[in-house]
Amino acid sequence: MLKYRRTILQAGAGLLVAAPWLTWRQALALTPACSGEPTARQIEGPYYTPQTPRRSTLIDGLPGDVLVLQGRVLNTACQPVPNAIVDVWGCDSEGEYDNTGFKLRGHQLTDAQGRFRFETLMPGSYGNSTFRRTPHLHVKVQGPGTPLLTTQLYFPDQVLNLRDSFFNPDLLVKWAHDKSQALFDFVLPVQAKG
Ligand SMILES: [Fe+2]
Structure with a gap:
């Protein structure tokens, strides 16, 4: 599992990430309190591409509804996890993944308060x-x-949620302000000591 961290950190070395932290402090206040329960795992699926670019804006000029995904990475003691990947x-709004490049793909490291923020597109459905x-x-x-936590996030009020066997209501984002800002806090198991 640590191999994943090494691989992704090497891929992102030397790249700079814009850090518009000040614009989302208020939205984070709406994030639900940490329950201390680790975030549920889900399958990776067939479309993961390793060694993604380190960046916060994933859109690359694609059309669609802009979606800001932001939140924190916490441990089960509800403490922030800095430097988490x-x-x-x-997929894009038509349900297509970019399996040859990195459109709608990217990673970043959480800040000292465990925060992350991505600008991507509201995904479509596929199948x-x-x-x-x-x-x-x-x-x-x-x-x-x-x-390493691998999981998926879902959106409230989607008619297909209850017809998708992978759907887990514990993985629903919370909308902030309007349906362009999605909030989710990930909770990772506390590192075993010793
Ligand atoms: Fe998928």
């Missing part, structure tokens, strides 16, 4: 008449010395 990937995924984002999160 948060690696996000999603066929017998199996269709509700809109979701994929995420990998790993703090220094913590297990």
Whole structure:
């Protein structure tokens, strides 16, 4: 699992990330209190690309509804986890993944308060008449010395949520202000001592 951290850190070495922290302090106040329960795991799915760029804006000029995903990485003692890798990937509004490049893909490191912020697009749904995924984002999160968390995030009020066998209501984001800002705090197991 630590191999993932080494790989992703090497991929992002030397790149700068814009840090518009001041614009989202207020929104974070709406984030639900930490329950201390580790965030539920979900499958990676078939479309993960390793060694994503280190950046906060993932849109690359694609059309669609801009979605800001922001929150914190905490441990089960509800303390912030600085320098955690948060690696996000999603499909575009038509349900297509960029499997040759890095559109709608990227990672960043949490700040001293465990915070992260991405600008991406609201994902579409994909599949066929017998199996269709509700809109979701994929995420990998790993703090220094913590297990790697692979999971997915979902959006409230999506009609397909209850028809998607992967849907987990514990992984619903909270909308802030309007449906362009999604809040979610990830909780990682406390590192075992010793
Ligand atoms: Fe997916």
